[in-house]
Amino acid sequence: MSSKIRNILFIAFIGLFVIITPLVMLYAAGYEFNWEAKKIQKTGTLNIITDPKGAKVYLDGKVLTETSLASFINKARPVYTPAKIKNLLPGEYLVKLEAEGYWPWEKKADIYPGEALNLDKIILIKKDLPILAAAEALTGAITSPDRDKFLCLAGDKCGIFSLSGDNFSILPGESCKGKNIVWSRDGSKILIGEKLYDLAAGGPENALDLAKIIPKTARLYSFDSANSAKLYFFDNKSLNLYSYGEAQANPVQKISGSLDDYSVNGNELRMVSRAADKAFLIIYDLSQGKDIRRIELPYSEGYKLKKSNNSLVSLLDEKRNILYIIDPLSRAPSKETIENVKVLYWMDENNLLYANDFEIWKINASSGNKELFTRLSDPIKDVIWHPSGDFIIYSTANSLNLLETSGSERKVIELVKLDQVSAPALDKNGEIIYFYGAIREKKGIYKLRIR
Numbered sequence: 001m002s003s004k005i006r007n008i009l010f011i012a013f014i015g016l017f018v019i020i021t022p023l024v025m026l027y028a029a030g031y032e033f034n035w036e037a038k039k040i041q042k043t044g045t046l047n048i049i050t051d052p053k054g055a056k057v058y059l060d061g062k063v064l065t066e067t068s069l070a071s072f073i074n075k076a077r078p079v080y081t082p083a084k085i086k087n088l089l090p091g092e093y094l095v096k097l098e099a100e101g102y103w104p105w106e107k108k109a110d111i112y113p114g115e116a117l118n119l120d121k122i123i124l125i126k127k128d129l130p131i132l133a134a135a136e137a138l139t140g141a142i143t144s145p146d147r148d149k150f151l152c153l154a155g156d157k158c159g160i161f162s163l164s165g166d167n168f169s170i171l172p173g174e175s176c177k178g179k180n181i182v183w184s185r186d187g188s189k190i191l192i193g194e195k196l197y198d199l200a201a202g203g204p205e206n207a208l209d210l211a212k213i214i215p216k217t218a219r220l221y222s223f224d225s226a227n228s229a230k231l232y233f234f235d236n237k238s239l240n241l242y243s244y245g246e247a248q249a250n251p252v253q254k255i256s257g258s259l260d261d262y263s264v265n266g267n268e269l270r271m272v273s274r275a276a277d278k279a280f281l282i283i284y285d286l287s288q289g290k291d292i293r294r295i296e297l298p299y300s301e302g303y304k305l306k307k308s309n310n311s312l313v314s315l316l317d318e319k320r321n322i323l324y325i326i327d328p329l330s331r332a333p334s335k336e337t338i339e340n341v342k343v344l345y346w347m348d349e350n351n352l353l354y355a356n357d358f359e360i361w362k363i364n365a366s367s368g369n370k371e372l373f374t375r376l377s378d379p380i381k382d383v384i385w386h387p388s389g390d391f392i393i394y395s396t397a398n399s400l401n402l403l404e405t406s407g408s409e410r411k412v413i414e415l416v417k418l419d420q421v422s423a424p425a426l427d428k429n430g431e432i433i434y435f436y437g438a439i440r441e442k443k444g445i446y447k448l449r450i451r
Contacts, residue, residue, distance in 0.1 A: 044114065048082065051123050053082055055098060058098070092108055095119065103127050107119070125413060132445070142423065150163075160197075189229075196208040213249055214235075239262070268292075281315065310346075310365070321356070325338070381397060386430050387426070390406065396421070397421065398419060398421055399414055399421060401413065401414050421435055434448075
């Protein structure tokens with residue numbers, strides 16, 4: 001090789017070094033040339049963690065592949081979660097995740113210069129088929145307030161299905177037809193007609209017959225929210241108390257006017273009564289025998305007190321579908337008035353999930369801030385808040401669906417579609433949905449694993 005050629009090669013290598021070295025240093029420092037913008041830009045990072053791990057990553061519809069030296073020598077391998085994706089030019093990307101046996105997940109992600117976007121709480125939903133958990137010719141089901149049990153209608157019989165035990169028991173000789181059915185708040189007891197069942201202690205086989213203790217004229221039964229051993233009922237203008245295992249019931253408070261609904265929590269009695277074309281919410285102290293607060297309401301004969309997880313009163317006018325959220329201890333007790341409410345579900349002490357026929361909303365009772373989650377075309381029958389906070393589970397007359405709660409474009413997954421769907425409930429770990437369903441002649445309690 002002549003000295004002239006050697007000099008040319010030397011100069012060429014120097015030139016390449018001068019050109020390539022700054023580019024490599026810029027790339028290592030997080031910069032990249034944007035061919036569309038025709039300029040060098042600071043890049044960003046995308047971190048993705050899924051539960052379960054092992055989901056294949058797509059960006060803008062293309063499978064993301066590894067960029068290591070091994071991938072150049074061998075066939076490029078797809079990127080799976082958990083994944084740290086570096087040197088992404090600023091902009092909007094469509095992130096899609098796929099894992100075998102799970103519903104695909106996708107969301108738009110905005111990458112900013114020099115910043116890392118963490119998608120680290122992604123829960124993938126299992127794609128599964130519902131399985132019959134109880135199929136004793138059931139014709140319907142009613143969930144307990146804690147949503148851990150179903151009272152199942154089985155022809156002329158009643159049965160109890162326990163989610164925590166995943167088992168079904170027929171109540172011997174008991175019919176639910178035309179009888180009052182009252183659950184305790186913790187789901188440990190249920191009153192069916194004149195029979196009181198202690199599901200926690202004696203099981204569904206044992207029941208107390210209250211026919212000789214509670215008059216046939218009694219109505220408006222309600223368990224003490226703080227003590228399920230106490231059963232209240234209204235009779236002869238009086239609120240009466242039956243304590244579990246005792247031989248008689250005793251009057252505890254005379255009630256003036258017409259009593260529409262009430263609830264008892266320890267010594268606090270909340271009741272809605274009407275007198276002289278006026279309606280009142282009355283907060284009463286049973287231990288002291290006096291009113292704590294009397295709040296006048298818009299007149300209606302359809303008020304029902306709904307379960308809440310706090311000191312607020314959730315009062316639904318079922319005739320007008322108007323929900324009143326009331327703070328009985330505040331100088332200005334009326335906090336919120338929400339129209340067109342069909343279903344409500346307290347997520348925690350402050351946040352309430354509610355729905356009308358075609359919309360699902362959330363309201364923060366402290367701030368009053370409202371958020372619309374979605375509008376739908378089919379009437380909504382029930383809503384449940386998933387404990388992860390990432391999903392809402394809702395049912396229509398014949399489908400069970402999952403709605404994402406974050407992002408501007410909330411995805412809806414139709415988990416299952418049957419001839420009939422009602423009364424959805426989640427197990428305590430948020431992994432299995434139980435519900436009453438019908439597929440042609442197969443009617444019963446179904447379970448659907450989503451985690």
